[in-house]
Amino acid sequence: xxxxxxxxxxxxxxxxxxxxxxxxxxxxxxxxxxxxxxxxxxxxxxxxxxxxxxxxxxxxxxxxxxxxxxxxxxxxxxxxxxxxxxxxxxxxxxxxxxxxxxxxxxxxxxxxxxxxxxxxxxxxxxxxxxxxxxxxxxxxxxxxxxxxxxxxxxxxxxxxxxxxxxxxxxxxxxxxxxxxxxxxxxxxxxxxxxxxxxxxxxxxxxxxxxxxxxxxxxxxxxxxxxxxxxx
Numbered sequence: 655x656x657x658x659x660x661x662x663x664x665x666x667x668x669x670x671x672x673x674x675x676x677x678x679x680x681x682x683x684x685x686x687x688x689x690x691x692x693x694x695x696x697x698x699x700x701x702x703x704x705x706x707x708x709x710x711x712x713x714x715x716x717x718x719x720x721x722x723x724x725x726x727x728x729x730x731x732x733x734x735x736x737x738x739x740x741x742x743x744x745x746x747x748x749x750x751x752x753x754x755x756x757x758x759x760x761x762x763x764x765x766x767x768x769x770x771x772x773x774x775x776x777x778x779x780x781x782x783x784x785x786x787x788x789x790x791x792x793x794x795x796x797x798x799x800x801x802x803x804x805x806x807x808x809x810x811x812x813x814x815x816x817x818x819x820x821x822x823x824x825x826x827x828x829x830x831x832x833x834x835x836x837x838x839x840x841x842x843x844x845x846x847x848x849x850x851x852x853x854x855x856x857x858x859x860x861x862x863x864x865x866x867x868x869x870x871x872x873x874x875x876x877x878x879x880x881x882x883x884x885x
Contacts, residue, residue: 784843788852792824797855800875813871817858854878 799820803809857878862870
């Protein structure tokens with residue numbers, strides 16, 4: 655009985671140690687299990703966060719693509735509009751050039767008809783040209799003489815005397831100047847009337863007449879020449 659009791663106690667003690675060992679192993683396994691589970695959860699959450707970020711990135715990329723496509727469309731529309739404006743401008747330019755050509759053509763034709771309509775009157779007055787009538791005017795004679803005296807010092811000093819002589823001769827040779835718009839050389843006469851000689855004579859008669867006009871003569875002539883060259 656004692657031996658049986660002793661063996662039972664020994665068995666019980668051994669069983670207790672074995673159970674205790676199993677419990678510790680179980681606890682260790684549970685700890686390892688929870689640790690692995692925690693790691694897995696962390697990894698899962700990390701992957702989920704990465705996935706979420708990737709989705710956000712995909713959305714941003716998609717928005718950027720949409721914006722780029724819109725910009726490209728706007729650029730194409732703008733280029734198309736610019737091409738239309740260029741084409742419109744080119745057509746307008748060609749149309750304006752054509753109108754100018756037609757205008758010049760019509761103007762030349764009108765001048766031709768106008769000159770042709772004056773032919774009978776030209777035949778009557780052709781012996782007395784418009785250019786000669788301009789050259790016989792006192793303003794032209796004075797201007798021509800003043801311009802010819804600008805090349806020498808003594809010519810400038812003696813200019814008043816030269817102009818007085820021109821004036822006196824003109825008085826002796828003066829005749830009634832008829833209308834000259836129907837002459838053959840009408841346009842040449844207009845050019846001569848707007849020339850430097852006539853302009854000088856006109857300004858002398860206007861600004862250098864009177865008692866003190868002699869002192870103004872050099873300045874009037876030189877200023878007229880400068881203004882004419884500037885024009």
